[in-house]
Amino acid sequence: MLVRIALGEVRRRGPQLRIAGPELDDLAYQAAADALVAITGKIGQFRGESLFTTWAYKFVLLNVSTKIGRHFWRNPTVPLATEDWDRLPDRFGFDPAREAEWRDLLAALRRAVNEELTPRQRRVFVAIVLNDVPLDTLVIELASNRNAIYKTLFDARRKLRAALVTHGYLPDELSRR
Amino acid sequence: MDGWSELDNFLRTDPRDVGCAEALEMLHVYAELSAAGGPVEQRYPGIAAHLRACGPCNEDFEGLLAAVRSGSQ
Ligand SMILES: [Zn+2]
Helix, strand or coil, X not given: CHHHHHHHHHHHHHHHCCXXXXXXXXXXXXXXXXXXXXXXXXXXXXXXXXXXXHHHHHHHHHHHHXXXXXXXXXXXXXXXXXXXXXXXXXXXXXXXXXXXXXXXXXXXXXXXHHHHCCHHHHHHHHHHHHCCCCXXXXXXXXXXXXXXXXXXXXXXXXXXXXXXXHCCCCCCCCCCC | CCHHHHHHHHHCCCCCCCCHHHHHHCHHHHXXXXXXXXXXXXXXXXXXXXXXXXXXXXXXXXXXXXXXXXXXX
């Protein structure tokens, strides 16, 4: 049953992963095996707030994500230490033909990344935003956990936006979405 | 969407965002309620805010939702 869920998940995510058939199946079997260990270890924590199967499936999904993160750590598409600021406009969909309008904004963003962020926040921002490193891969690279990396990025986002608001590049109000 | 609003959306943080640990802790309950068409946004606004901003947790949520639905067929 856990294997069926894991295989279903890797097939669901397969198209965006660039991992081939047998390797993908292997990843699913490993994730299901690790999930079984997690479920067995945590079974005392199941509080009946959902069906037992839903609770158990969650560990399959989390282990599939971890395995995928590890796969990209072993087979990186971009060297983790790269820092290519030229990718930034494309990353956010800025129109190259209108560079005159956004050049100053992105220069201000780069300045804020260099001046406002801690070294750790800067490293996480560069990896995830400039290099497109999956967050779960960065977790392995930095020997951390998803919650901590997300929080680091969250704090970096908040600081960077505040800096851009201060310098008049972004609006102050909260409503515009 | 142009680059300005895309960048703005990315940098905007929601103070209700509970983070990954808390969202994943309750993900099974959240996914089941969501699969049943329940009011997840109202009942768990902090988790909903997190899933909007966190790609990996949202991916796990989508996967769990698909698993719950496949099991109930
Ligand atoms: Zn998350």
